[in-house]
Amino acid sequence: xxxxxxxxxxxxxxxxxxxxxxxxxxxxxxxxxxxxxxxxxxxxxxxxxxxxxxxxxxxxxxxxxxxxxxxxxxxxxxxxxxxxxxxxxxxxxxxxxxxxxxxxxxxxxxxxxxxxxxxxxxxxxxxxxxxxxxxxxxxxxxxxxxxxxxxxxxxxxxxxxxxxxxxxxxxxxxxxxxxxxxxxxxxxxxxxxxxxxxxxxxxxxxxxxxxxxxxxxxxxxxxxxxxxxxxxxxxxxxxxxxxxxxxxxxxxxxxxxxxxxxxxxxxxxxxxxxxxxxxxxxxxxxxxxxxxxxxxxxxxxxxxxxxxxxxxxxxxxxxxxxxxxxxxxxxxxxxxxxx
Amino acid sequence: xxxxxxxxxxxxxxxxxxxxxxxxxxxxxxxxxxxxxxxxxxxxxxxxxxxxxxxxxxxxxxxxxxxxxxxxxxxxxxxxxxxxxxxxxxxxxxxxxxxxxxxxxxxxxxxxxxxxxxxxxxxxxxxxxxxxxxxxxxxxxxxxxxxxxxxxxxxxxxxxxxxxxxxxxxxxxxxxxxxxxxxxxxxxxxxxxxxxxxxxxxxxxxxxxxxxxxxxxxxxxxxxxxxxxxxxxxxxxxxxxxxxxxxxxxxxxxxxxxxxxxxxxxxxxxxxxxxxxxxxxxxxxxxxxxxxxxxxxxxxxxxxxxxxxxxxxxxxxxxxxxxxxxxxxxxxxxxxxxxxxxxxxxxxxxxxxxxxxxxxxxxxxxxxxxxxxxxxxxxxxxxxxxxxxxxxxxx
Numbered sequence: 001x002x003x004x005x006x007x008x009x010x011x012x013x014x015x016x017x018x019x020x021x022x023x024x025x026x027x028x029x030x031x032x033x034x035x036x037x038x039x040x041x042x043x044x045x046x047x048x049x050x051x052x053x054x055x056x057x058x059x060x061x062x063x064x065x066x067x068x069x070x071x072x073x074x075x076x077x078x079x080x081x082x083x084x085x086x087x088x089x090x091x092x093x094x095x096x097x098x099x100x101x102x103x104x105x106x107x108x109x110x111x112x113x114x115x116x117x118x119x120x121x122x123x124x125x126x127x128x129x130x131x132x133x134x135x136x137x138x139x140x141x142x143x144x145x146x147x148x149x150x151x152x153x154x155x156x157x158x159x160x161x162x163x164x165x166x167x168x169x170x171x172x173x174x175x176x177x178x179x180x181x182x183x184x185x186x187x188x189x190x191x192x193x194x195x196x197x198x199x200x201x202x203x204x205x206x207x208x209x210x211x212x213x214x215x216x217x218x219x220x221x222x223x224x225x226x227x228x229x230x231x232x233x234x235x236x237x238x239x240x241x242x243x244x245x246x247x248x249x250x251x252x253x254x255x256x257x258x259x260x261x262x263x264x265x266x267x268x269x270x271x272x273x274x275x276x277x278x279x280x281x282x283x284x285x286x287x288x289x290x291x292x293x294x295x296x297x298x299x300x301x302x303x304x305x306x307x308x309x310x311x312x313x314x315x316x317x318x319x320x321x322x323x324x325x326x327x328x329x330x331x332x333x334x335x336x337x338x339x
Numbered sequence: 340x341x342x343x344x345x346x347x348x349x350x351x352x353x354x355x356x357x358x359x360x361x362x363x364x365x366x367x368x369x370x371x372x373x374x375x376x377x378x379x380x381x382x383x384x385x386x387x388x389x390x391x392x393x394x395x396x397x398x399x400x401x402x403x404x405x406x407x408x409x410x411x412x413x414x415x416x417x418x419x420x421x422x423x424x425x426x427x428x429x430x431x432x433x434x435x436x437x438x439x440x441x442x443x444x445x446x447x448x449x450x451x452x453x454x455x456x457x458x459x460x461x462x463x464x465x466x467x468x469x470x471x472x473x474x475x476x477x478x479x480x481x482x483x484x485x486x487x488x489x490x491x492x493x494x495x496x497x498x499x500x501x502x503x504x505x506x507x508x509x510x511x512x513x514x515x516x517x518x519x520x521x522x523x524x525x526x527x528x529x530x531x532x533x534x535x536x537x538x539x540x541x542x543x544x545x546x547x548x549x550x551x552x553x554x555x556x557x558x559x560x561x562x563x564x565x566x567x568x569x570x571x572x573x574x575x576x577x578x579x580x581x582x583x584x585x586x587x588x589x590x591x592x593x594x595x596x597x598x599x600x601x602x603x604x605x606x607x608x609x610x611x612x613x614x615x616x617x618x619x620x621x622x623x624x625x626x627x628x629x630x631x632x633x634x635x636x637x638x639x640x641x642x643x644x645x646x647x648x649x650x651x652x653x654x655x656x657x658x659x660x661x662x663x664x665x666x667x668x669x670x671x672x673x674x675x676x677x678x679x680x681x682x683x684x685x686x687x688x689x690x691x692x693x694x695x696x697x698x699x700x701x702x703x704x705x706x707x708x709x710x711x712x713x714x715x716x717x718x719x720x721x722x723x724x725x726x727x728x729x730x731x732x733x734x
Contacts, residue, residue, distance in 0.1 A: 055574055078577040087568025091355065093362040102355050106348055108574035134362070150572065 006031040006158060006190050009054065010062035014047050019111070023049045023214035024061060024171055029158075029192060032316040034184050036205030037194040038303065044214040046086065046162050053083040053160045074297065079107070082151030084104060084161040088143050090149055092136030096127055096146060099135055106151040115151075121149045125179070141172035149177065159183070161193040177204055208303070212311045226301045229309045236305055239269045240295040241286060242280035248289050257281050260308045268301070272309055278300055342456045345582045352573070352586025356560065357593060370594070373604045374548055378610065381540050381667070395487055398435035398444060398453040399644060403460045412464040413456045416472070420454070421701045429490040433503035437611075441475055452476040452487040464502075467505065489539050489669040493699060500705055523545075523601055540607040542621075544691035545657035548602055549595040549625045550686055551629035556591035557636035558649035566645055580732045581725070584637055592629050593637075597623050615700030624706075631713045634720020641724070659684075666690050686717040 007029035014022040022044040030033045037045040050056040051065055055073040062069055068076040090099055095116060104114045123147040130138065135146060144164070145207045150160060161180070165173040181204065182334055183189050201208050204223050210218040210225070218225060229236070241248065244267050252271065253261050259272040273282060286293055299305075361367060392553035399420070403413035424430050433450075435441050441453035455473040464470040476493045561584075564570040593698055599622075606612040614621065639656075643649040662668070663677060664686035668679055681687045692709035703710070 053575055055571055075577040078575055078615050081575070083567055083571065083575050085571050087571070089569050089572035091359060091569060093359045094355065098355075098358065102351060103572055103576065105351050106573065108344065108577075 004031045005029065005191070007035075008064050009048075009052070009061075009063040009257075012048065012051060012063055013060035014051060014056065015059040017101060020214055021056075022051070024202055025211075025214070025216050027209055027219060027280060028218060029190060032184070032190055032206050034180070034193065036201040036208040036212050037192070037198065038198070038201045038223065038307070039194075040196055043211045045196075045211050046136045048211070049083075049160050049162050049192065049206060050192050053337045054078055055082055055083070059292050067070070077243055080156060081158045081160060082153045082154060082156035084148050084159070086162045086163055086166060088142060088147050090135045092206065093134055095132050095183060096116040096122060096138075097131040097255055099146065100150060100153060103150055105222075106155045109154065117153065119157075121152060125149050141168060141175070144168060144172065144176060145179075148176065150181075150239060153172040155187075156189065158190045158273070161191065163195055163197075164193065165195070165197060179206060179274035186227050197309075202303050210307055210310060217310050225303065225306045228303045229272070234272060234274045234277065234301075234309070235280070236299040236301050237271050237282065238264070238295075238297040238299050239271060239286070240267050241269065242267060242292045243293070244269070245289075247288065248291050251285055251289055252282065255281055255285060262308065267294070270305075343578075345579050348578045348582035349586035349589055352583060353589035353593065356587065360590075360594060365592060370598060371601055374598055375543075375605055376575075377544060377548070378541075378602065378605050381544065386512075386546075393424075394431040395451045396449070396489075397430045397432055397487060397491075398433050398441045398450045399432050400438055400453060400455045401442060402438070402458045403456050404458040404462075406462040406465045409465070410461050410538055412461045412470065416456065416460075416470075418499060419501065420494055423497060427490075430487070434629045438475070440594065447476070448512035452639055454491060477532040486539065492669060493695070496695075497699065497701075497705070501714040524550065538698050539669075540667060541602070541612045541651030542697040543664070545599050545602045545606070546625065546689040546693045547661060547664070547666050549688060550597040550628045550689060551660075552598055553588070553591045553629045554595060554632045554636045554639075555650070555653045555657070557587055557633070558653060559646055561640045562643055562649045573734070580729055583732075584640075584728055588633050592615050592626070595626060595629060596622070612697075614697050616696035616702070620696050620703065624689060624692050624696065624710075627710065627713045627717070628685065630684040631689065631720070632712050634717060634722075637724035637728050638720070639704040641727045652708070655729040659685050663687070664690055685713055686714075688712045 005028040006244050009025060010027075011026060012299055013024045021113075025044075037048060047056065048236050051058045052065065052070065054070055054077055058071060062071045064070075064117050065077050066080045068080070070077050089103075091102070092101065095278065100118045101114065102119065102159040104118065104310070117224075119128070122131050125148070127142060127145060127149075130142065135143065138146065138169050146166065151161075156236070160314045161181075164176050164180070168176065178201065180191055180193070184191050191199065191204075193204060202318065205222065207219065208222055208225060211217045220228075247262065249261055249269065252258055252269070257275045259274060261272075262270045272283060273279075283293070360370075389537040399417060401410075401413055401417065403410050426430060435444065435450075435453065438453070438455050441450060444450040445452060447666040453474060453475040457471060459471065460470045460472070462468075470531070472495060474488060476487045494511070561570070564573075570583075603614075603621075607614070635656075638650065639652055643652060659680070663670075663681045663685045665676060665681060666686070670687065672680050673681065692701075692713075695706050695709075699705075
């Protein structure tokens with residue numbers, strides 16, 4: 001039971017004209033797990049999710065969800081899944097209850113069952129008080145809770161979430177994460193989530209697939225992914241230099257033992273190094289350039305380091321570019337490259 | 340299961356759209372204000388001729404030289420014109436000897452226009468050819484010219500129908516009876532009270548507003564949902580894709596008809612328009628007009644990705660339709676190439692049929708041609724639209 005796959009993705013490919021957004025990916029999602037697709041905007045996560053949720057047609061390949069092929073039995077697949085999209089699927093001029101009633105009625109749920117379910121769901125996300133208020137008057141956090149609840153109307157076996165915490169304040173993010181965990185624990189709902197937020201992936205997901213340029217570059221549990229860099233001879237150091245200069249950063253990047261350098265803030269650098277001589281080489285270089293080290297720390301690797309290590313560029317860099325369409329990805333990720 | 344669930348999902352979507360519409364206060368106000376503006380504008384541009392009926396002075400010249408010593412066809416024709424005008428009083432006829440006289444009198448202002456029956460009229464009719472009638476108007480005065488053209492056209496079309504029915508009857512009595520009604524039905528209506536150019540324009544505006552609101556409303560409603568993202572919510576539900584388009588169409592049709600009713604009430608209440616024909620037929624025609632336009636709306640929906648493009652495209656299409664479909668100006672006053680373009684617009688036929696029913700009290704048989712053309716338009720466009728829409732939905 002525990003190892004049974006509910007989603008099998010087979011060579012899934014999506015092309016927009018000549019641009020390949022998703023490049024023949026393969027993976028399985030086990031029943032009852034929380035599976036994360038982590039990567040920068042434009043990596044192909046959302047396109048993958050749209051194909052899995054039958055909203056976009058794959059150019060090549062397919063996926064089997066709960067025994068149904070997404071390209072052949074799309075309506076059967078739709079009965080099993082729920083999707084929380086990055087955009088709010090909600091009509092602002094309808095009340096919370098009317099919205100849920102409308103979407104629920106499209107699933108042919110019997111009236112009495114639906115009425116009861118809507119009440120339960122609204123209670124679950126503490127919106128009962130607002131059930132007769134128009135959704136347009138809701139705060140972003142309330143709207144996102146509504147958005148999640150809408151996807152649960154048909155009691156889906158698989159819930160897809162596309163950047164569910166995007167644009168939410170920390171408190172609302174925590175609420176959504178807790179809610180997803182609860183849903184997974186209590187109902188055994190399989191969850192597939194896309195995110196470019198390391199925290200989300202780290203705190204939520206049983207397994208994480210790191211996606212870059214339409215391909216899966218790594219797939220494992222968070223702990224195992226981190227081991228890939230903290231093991232062997234890779235170390236992460238945080239270096240605070242009181243007279244940090246761009247020249248110094250360039251010089252450090254030039255070192256053989258340095259894999260990646262990112263600037264955390266005005267004075268602090270985060271450096272991934274390898275080899276036993278690495279510490280000495282870095283310190284020597286800083287001293288040779290007259291840099292003044294005010295603090296130095298040996299860090300536990302984060303998922304971000306893993307991503308950096310594997311792809312050679314930062315998640316944040318590409319994410320910050322705010323790329324609206326998959327097509328534009330190329331230019332943006334080029335800029336995002338550090339070395 | 341199929342058709343029933345398809346319909347019930349469609350109704351849900353239509354209900355949802357209408358609830359949204361009624362919650363949008365400003366939009367609702369505009370829904371009433373827009374037709375009101377259009378009515379008032381038209382009311383001012385084409386002011387009423389005041390008092391008791393238009394009674395535009397028009398001269399009739401009969402140059403018919405007859406055929407086998409018979410001038411019966413031209414006499415019948417003139418009699419028909421007079422009978423019809425006695426009921427409507429749009430025009431006031433007087434006899435004039437030559438075409439040149441008419442031109443003189445129009446220039447002097449004694450007449451506003453003339454109807455000339457050429458010398459070969461009887462010969463053409465009796466030998467099975469088309470009989471041509473020349474309508475002369477003062478083209479320096481566009482309004483009057485348009486009115487006379489419009490009215491003469493209405494009269495002559497009616498007379499043609501009558502004659503055609505007679506001819507058909509003489510060919511095959513049983514068949515003809517089944518196809519056509521006695522022509523008296525079409526002339527039963529009596530225009531009472533004030534008649535003005537607004538009578539001519541109101542039916543067209545009604546047809547136009549209802550059809551346009553569906554044609555513009557549909558692409559905007561769908562592309563908006565695509566943009567906002569709510570379309571995904573419907574798309575992930577296990578429903579037939581057609582119920583989305585059907586539901587949207589139902590919603591927009593209801594909106595369009597509501598606007599149509601508003602115009603009708605305004606036309607009757609504020610502008611003294613009287614409806615001669617069956618009001619049921621008027622609404623049936625409006626629905627038929629919507630049907631003929633829906634396909635076009637769906638095709639446009641399928642090709643436009645966002646609301647802005649949809650709106651711009653609609654504006655581009657709407658303008659030629661507004662002005663070429665004979666809503667404001669009779670088609671007959673246009674150059675021939677424009678008339679040819681007008682023939683490809685469903686609105687032309689819808690407006691024409693509406694006018695015949697509302698102004699002349701025509702029954703179904705008198706507008707059967709228009710009805711057939713509208714059905715054909717609708718069927719062809721829908722046949723094109725449905726596969727295009729299906730493809731668009733599964734990009």
